[in-house]
Structures are given as structure tokens and as C-alpha cells.
Amino acid sequence: MKKFISTLFILHLSMYVAFAHLGSVVGRVIDKSTKQPIVGATIVVADSKKGATTDATGFFQINNLEPNTYRIEVSFVGYSAQNQLVIVKEDESVNLEFGLSESQVQLSEVKVSASNPQHQQVISSLDIKTRPINNSQEVLRIVPGLVIGQHAGGGKAEQIFLRGFDIDHGTDIRLTVDGVPINMVSHAHGQGYADAHFIIPELIEGVDFKKGLYDTDKGNFATAGWANFRTKTTLEHSFAKAEVGQFNTYRLVSGVNVLKTKQHNVYLAGEYNYSDAYFEAPQNFNRINLLGKYHGHLTQNTNLTLTASTFWSKWNASGQIPDRSVADGSIGFYGAIDPNEGGETSRTNVNAELVTLTKRNHVWKNQFFYSNYNFELYSNFTFFLVDPVNGDQIRQKEGRNLWGYNSNYSIGHAIGDKQATFNTGLNYRHDLTNGSELSRTKDRTQLLEAIKLGDVNEANVGVYVDETIQLSPRLSATAGVRFDYFNNQYLDKLQNNTKFKANAAIVSPKLNVYYTYNPNVQLYVNLGKGFHSNDTRAVVAQNGLEILPAAYGSDLGAIWKPFPRMLLNASYWYLWLNQEFVYVGDAGVVEPSGKSVRKGVDVSMRYQLSKKLFFDLDANWAKPRAVGEAEGQNYLPLAVNFTSVGGLTLKTEQGFSGSLRYRYIGNRPANEDNSIVAKGYFVTDALVNYSKNRFSVGLSVQNMFNTQWKETQFATESRLQNETEPVEEIHFTPGTPFNAKLSISWQF
Known part of the structure; x- marks a missing residue:
């Protein structure tokens, strides 16, 4: 097992190439009110095909950017979109933070891109608030195709x-x-x-x-x-x-x-x-x-x-x-x-x-x-x-x-x-x-x-x-x-x-x-x-x-x-x-x-x-x-x-x-x-x-x-x-x- 993992790691290192004269943009996307990370927000470098999505900590990273001025756009369903202009320099990382404010949900804001392939598979608090739900187990009904059934008075786990x-x-x-x-x-x-x-x-x-x-x-x-x-x-x-x-x-x-x-x-x-x-x-x-x-x-x-x-x-x-x-x-x-x-x-x-x-x-x-x-x-x-x-x-x-x-x-x-x-x-x-x-x-x-x-x-x-x-x-x-x-x-x-x-x-x-x-x-x-x-x-x-x-x-x-x-x-x-x-x-x-x-x-x-x-x-x-x-x-x-x-x-x-x-x-x-x-x-x-x-x-x-x-x-x-x-x-x-x-x- 150790040999197996070591081989994979060495293979990864052999593929890892650092290119000089390129910069990157890193940062976090948070809820402006609660200051908590937004998971799955879409980040796009305008007028380019580069982008990323935020992880569980709200963090994102976009690498391999030529030195230049870029407009970074951030969007997430249920929040107002934002953008910032940044100057990317050689061999440097630009740190950004976006604080998004809640707004009316707009499906037109959903992005379909190679950098954001799994964005739709999230049940949001909005979904939960607008469904008749008696307990947390019933939240699972929102998963497409998932069915639950109770057969012991509500105290037993659902089938x-x-x-x-x-x-x-x-x-x-x-x-x-x-x-x-x-x-x-x-x-x-x-x-x-x-x-x-x-x-x-x-x-x-x-x-x-x-x-x-x-x-x-x-x-x-x-x-x-x-x-x-x-x-x-x-x-x-x-x-x-x-x-x-x-x-x-x-x-x-x-x-x-x-x-x-x-x-x-x-x-x-x-x-x-x-x-x-x-x-x-x-x-x-x-x-x-x-x-x-x-x-x-x-x-x-x-x-x-x-x-x-x-x-x-x-x-x-x-x-x-x-x-x-x-x-x-x-x-x-x-x-x-x-x-x-x-x-x-x-x-x-x-x-x-x-x-x-x-x-x-x-x-x-x-x-x-x-x-x-x-x-x-x-x-x-x-x-x-x-x-x-x-x-x-x-x-x-x-x-x-x-x-x-x-x-x-x-x-x-x-x-x-x-x-x-x-x-x-x-x-x-x-x-x-x-x-x-x-x-x-x-x-x-x-x-x-x-x-x-x-x-x-x-x-x-x-x-x-x-x-x-x-x-x-x-x-x-x-x-x-x-x-x-x-x-x-x-x-x-x-x-x-x-x-x-x-x-x-x-x-x-x-x-x-x-x-x-x-x-x-x-x-x-x-x-x-x-x-x-x-x-x-x-x-x-x-x-x-x-x-x-x-x-x-x-x-x-x-x-x-x-x-x-x-x-x-x-x-x-x-x-x-x-x-x-x-x-x-x-x-x-x-x-x-x-x-x-x-x-x-x-x-x-x-x-x-x-x-x-x-x-x-x-x-x-x-x-x-x-x-x-x-x-x-x-x-x-x-x-x-x-x-x-x-x-x-x-x-x-x-x-x-x-x-x-x-x-x-x-x-x-x-x-x-x-x-x-x-x-x-x-x-x-x-x-x-x-x-x-x-x-x-x-x-x-x-x-x-x-x-x-x-x-x-x-x-x-x-x-x-x-x-x-x-x-x-x-x-x-x-x-x-x-x-x-x-x-x-x-x-x-």
C-alpha cells in the first residue's frame, strides 16, 4: 500500500511544472452578512475561459495568468453578482475577498462551464424553507429520485x-x-x-x-x-x-x-x-x-x-x-x-x-x-x-x-x-x-x-x-x-x-x-x-x-x-x-x-x-x-x-x-x-x-x-x-x- 501511494505521489511531482513569469489569483467568497464561506460560488476571469469554484471553506484559486489587468467576476444563485479589477504581476499571487449580499434567486445566473461541473447538486436553505418538512430526514426527499418512508412512529430511521x-x-x-x-x-x-x-x-x-x-x-x-x-x-x-x-x-x-x-x-x-x-x-x-x-x-x-x-x-x-x-x-x-x-x-x-x-x-x-x-x-x-x-x-x-x-x-x-x-x-x-x-x-x-x-x-x-x-x-x-x-x-x-x-x-x-x-x-x-x-x-x-x-x-x-x-x-x-x-x-x-x-x-x-x-x-x-x-x-x-x-x-x-x-x-x-x-x-x-x-x-x-x-x-x-x-x-x-x-x- 505504501509503495502504491508513493508511486502516485512521485507521478504527481513529475507532472508538477512551475512556469516563471505567470501569476495567480486566490481568495475567498463569503456571505456579507454572516461572514461565512459560500460553497460552490462561480469565479470567472472575464474575456477568458479560466475559472474556478469555491470549496467548503469558500476558497478559490486561478493559476497561469499572464501579467495583465483582469476583471474577476463572482456569482452564486441567490446572491448579487460582484466583480473586481485586479493587476496580476509576474510570479505573484493576488489575494481577493468577495462579500456577496443575498438577492432574488435568478436561474439565469447558473453557469454551465468546464470549471463548474457539479454546481447544481446542492440543496440550499431556500429549498428547505419552501418545502413542508417535519424533520431533517425529510430534507433528503429533495434529492431527485430519493424516496423515504417511516414505519415506526417517527422515532426510527426512515426506509x-x-x-x-x-x-x-x-x-x-x-x-x-x-x-x-x-x-x-x-x-x-x-x-x-x-x-x-x-x-x-x-x-x-x-x-x-x-x-x-x-x-x-x-x-x-x-x-x-x-x-x-x-x-x-x-x-x-x-x-x-x-x-x-x-x-x-x-x-x-x-x-x-x-x-x-x-x-x-x-x-x-x-x-x-x-x-x-x-x-x-x-x-x-x-x-x-x-x-x-x-x-x-x-x-x-x-x-x-x-x-x-x-x-x-x-x-x-x-x-x-x-x-x-x-x-x-x-x-x-x-x-x-x-x-x-x-x-x-x-x-x-x-x-x-x-x-x-x-x-x-x-x-x-x-x-x-x-x-x-x-x-x-x-x-x-x-x-x-x-x-x-x-x-x-x-x-x-x-x-x-x-x-x-x-x-x-x-x-x-x-x-x-x-x-x-x-x-x-x-x-x-x-x-x-x-x-x-x-x-x-x-x-x-x-x-x-x-x-x-x-x-x-x-x-x-x-x-x-x-x-x-x-x-x-x-x-x-x-x-x-x-x-x-x-x-x-x-x-x-x-x-x-x-x-x-x-x-x-x-x-x-x-x-x-x-x-x-x-x-x-x-x-x-x-x-x-x-x-x-x-x-x-x-x-x-x-x-x-x-x-x-x-x-x-x-x-x-x-x-x-x-x-x-x-x-x-x-x-x-x-x-x-x-x-x-x-x-x-x-x-x-x-x-x-x-x-x-x-x-x-x-x-x-x-x-x-x-x-x-x-x-x-x-x-x-x-x-x-x-x-x-x-x-x-x-x-x-x-x-x-x-x-x-x-x-x-x-x-x-x-x-x-x-x-x-x-x-x-x-x-x-x-x-x-x-x-x-x-x-x-x-x-x-x-x-x-x-x-x-x-x-x-x-x-x-x-x-x-x-x-x-x-x-x-x-x-x-x-x-x-x-x-x-x-x-x-x-x-x-x-x-x-x-x-x-x-x-x-x-x-x-
Whole structure:
């Protein structure tokens, strides 16, 4: 491995050529009001083809400029554009800072250029404010083609669907917040379990995302894609907000600036939620979030951000109910067979981020994080199938400590007369669980049988390098490679504390190429190799299971601006997995599956109808199939075939804003031969807000036409207490009926 990295580094040095008599422009782009960096702003040297985009620190660099006077233009959607005249001298760097002011969003400001190929893949705070959102997990619905579904009263992580995957709760999508992992490896409920409810929605500055496995700095879980929540570094104003809704729902949230100077900022925030929800059995849902954040300039070029947060949630759940019980009138559509489900969970996080701009204008990012996590869940999916007397309630429980370190070093340089950026980085993560448990229980108190009980010790280290080069005014490319190593250990407390071990490594090359045909059309090709990681309890048992089965993906797409106010993005994608064995946390077994192939088409449109009115549409088709199975027997259960979301968004200068949106999911197979079908749905949501001075009032409505729909569905074999034979059919959790919520907020 050392030889491999050394070879790459020497190759890079051999390509690094310093040209005399050329200058450069470096600088930062910040929000004029908050003084915080703007990520993804476009910087262009007027009357030339050179340009750049800002990174996570707001930093940019443009090299290889002949001595001359230039006009540097900066733009970002939702901000007024700026420009500055600079004089570039031989062998010198000109340092600039742009402070942009917020303005009306104009799609005409979106730039399509070789230097800015991924600008559109950002969910902004504006998107979040103009959508009906109850929690941070629902922000993910803004990712085109991503579907979520809740089936445990709001306290459990949502089920996720993307690109022909039933991702369960996170097996094949990498979720982070400020770089801290959300996914839990080898979780008591299932591999990759990702509960993002510890994030306060009002603190989300934006979400960066990308579908596919094409980024070298994204390792475990990033098969179908990845998303990183960015929380606010500072608060523009302190605020307090109260919400009240149907079904005995209320919420209080507040954020307060404790210290706000030019060099140092500290704020504290808290959130409390309660709801009985729309089920016949009250959910008694409670959630508390607390967060504190410090951001300061240790030196002129070094920033430190410290974040500490804690989260607790407790709830009851009605669980999944069978179609037959609703059809015969035994229970209502919002009823329950076993109302004694529910759970409790908590998580405490500490995160330290240090960013340094060196004297040579290199950017070095270092991050240390730690989480303490606890989880306890009671479920009953099969009712009286296994135990006709006591019922089939199960308990899944664990305690966990996880910590890690991320580092990235970025060098802007030249290869010949081409502008380039070299990145190298390290990711390390270590998880230790205590008492990862699957047990059969009764009434949440009586232990009937221990099925699984043990401790997981899992470590993952990843290193990567990549090079981005603007090959010509129209063509840019990023090529890189990633190496991952996993060390898995499991202490089985049901087998005399026997320790099982396994380890594996994998190399994943990546290539992204962007070609700008003209200022209105950009074509791109993404190619990459990744992997589908497996649960420690499965890999130590082996049984023919690949520890890190490889995944191969490609995207062929285009970004097109047919009109100044319209933006289209379309892609054809393909994904192959060598193996998809899944550890089923509900049964403590490995569910066998072989090779699979997924392919599809994603289409997105953004259109500004007027200065104040926007229209968006996403349509996503997928064809997921098992490889090697007979035609008609090769469906991948619950994988979504077609989804579409869209709507209208209004934002005026008089304080009014809002949106009217729809969500549609087509029918999909619930089992391998499509003999059981999970029915699709069409739901419409609405939101209206009015702000004046520092006060805001809002009304959000979910399912405004009161459609009866099934949010999550499973083909499950179960037996009711009065039945002699089991029945396999759709079991579901109902989606919300008409649900209105009023909010009032005050900035101070």
C-alpha cells in the first residue's frame, strides 16, 4: 500500500511544472452578512475561459495568468453578482475577498462551464424553507429520485429508496453531517442504519449530494450515492419558533447567539417535539435535541469549528399491519395488531474541524469526531407465526462508541499551462458496540429467547488521491483512486465469548469527465468502482459471502440551458454489484442474494416562470434485476421503478413565500416474481409563509387532498391469533392523512 501511494505521489511531482513569469489569483467568497464561506460560488476571469469554484471553506484559486489587468467576476444563485479589477504581476499571487449580499434567486445566473461541473447538486436553505418538512430526514426527499418512508412512529430511521435500491435504513447511501458519519455499521437493526433525527432542520445551511460511486473521498456505503448535511457555522440572528399541528402535535425550537464578534462565534440551539400522530393508538412521541457550536479564527488563515450535540427520543408504534385485517374490518386503516411496539434512542456527538490555508495557498482540513449512541427497539412483524402463545415481539438493542479522523490536503497547481488541483486524504473510523442484541420478548419486559448477543469491533481506514485538471476551456476531468481496508471482529456472547475475525481490502478507481459544448450545453461521463459493505456478524461467518463485493457504476449525462431561465439535467446510469447478501437484523440471519444489475434514467428540470415563481420537476426510471435468475423470477423486492416529484415555489420581496408540491411513486414488485405488488401513491403537500420585520408565520399541509396511501409496504408471511395457517401478503404502515401545522417564529 505504501509503495502504491508513493508511486502516485512521485507521478504527481513529475507532472508538477512551475512556469516563471505567470501569476495567480486566490481568495475567498463569503456571505456579507454572516461572514461565512459560500460553497460552490462561480469565479470567472472575464474575456477568458479560466475559472474556478469555491470549496467548503469558500476558497478559490486561478493559476497561469499572464501579467495583465483582469476583471474577476463572482456569482452564486441567490446572491448579487460582484466583480473586481485586479493587476496580476509576474510570479505573484493576488489575494481577493468577495462579500456577496443575498438577492432574488435568478436561474439565469447558473453557469454551465468546464470549471463548474457539479454546481447544481446542492440543496440550499431556500429549498428547505419552501418545502413542508417535519424533520431533517425529510430534507433528503429533495434529492431527485430519493424516496423515504417511516414505519415506526417517527422515532426510527426512515426506509430509503434510490436508484433501484431498497436501501432499507442506509445500506447503500452514505449520509454524514458536517463530515460526521450518520450510518451505523453492523447495527442491531441492520447494516448502515442511518438516523438523522438528531439534526435540527432550522440549522441546516445546505446539503451536498451526488448519486453514484464516483468520488474518491466517499468510501463506505456510497454505492447508490451520498449526501452531507452542512449545519450553520453561525446564526445571522437568534431565533425562537413554535409549531402546533393536528394529532396533538407541537414543537419548540430556538437558537441563540452567545458570542458574536469578528473573530469568534458561539451559539446554542435546542428543539423539543411531541406528537400522538395519526394512528388509532397514540404514539406518545418525544424528541429532544441540544446543540452548541463554536467557530473562530485562530489565525488569519486557520479556522477552528467545535460542535457538541445530544439527542434523545422515545415513542410507541403501531407497526406494520396486514391487508387482510383492514379488508375484513378487524382494524381500521390506521389501526394496529400489536400496539405494544416502540423504542428509545439517544446520541451524543463531539466534532472538531480545523481548516488551514498555508502560505503556499494549499488547503489542509483536519477533523476529529466522537459519538456515543444507544438504541432499543421493539417490533412485531409476524404476530403469532413463530410463537402462537406469546406472540412474535422482538427486541433489538445496542450501545455504541464510535470515533474517527478525516484529513484532506488540496494543492492548486499547473500541469504545463493547464490549471489543476491535487487532493489526497485519509479517512479512519472505529466502532465498538456493547451488547448488540436480538431477542424474543413479551410486553417489552419479559425475555423469552436470546437469538443474537455480542460485541462488534469494526475499523475502517481509507486513503485516496485524485487530480482535477482543466484540459481545455471546454474539457475538465477528475481521475483518482481510493483504497479501503476493513478489520471486523465479533465477540459472540452466546457461544462462550468466542471471538470471530475477518478482514478485507479493496481498491476503487474513479473517473469524471465534463465537456462544455457551448455556454448552454455540458456533457459528462462518470465512471467508478466501489463496494457494498457487509455486516460484521455476517462476514466473520463467511459461508461464501464476499466481505467487500465490488460495485461498478457509470453515468452518461447532459446539462442543458435551452433558455436563460430553464435548466435541464438528464442522465443514463448503470450499476453492477457482484453480490448483495444482506444481514437481516429482524431475524439474525444472512439473506442470500447474488449478482444484480440496475440501470435507469434520471431527468430534472428547473424553470423560472417569472421573477418570483419557480417550477421544478424530477422523473426517475429504474430497472433493477437479479442476475442469473429466470426471467419473471428476477425482480428485486420493493425496489422503486418510477418516481416523480415536482411543484411550484413562490418567493416575493414582500415577505410571502410558499410551495405546492406533489410526490408520485409507481407500483413496484414486493417479491421476486412480482406476484405481490406494493401499490404506488400520489400525494400533494403545500406550504405558505409570511415574514415581516423579524416575525414569520407559516402554514404547512401534508396530503392536502386527504389521499389514503401506504407509506411503507412489505411482502410478509404472518399469522394472526385466530388463524391456523400463515398468510403471505402486503403488510403496510399508512401514510399521513390531511395534516396541517401552524408555525410562528421570531428573530432577535
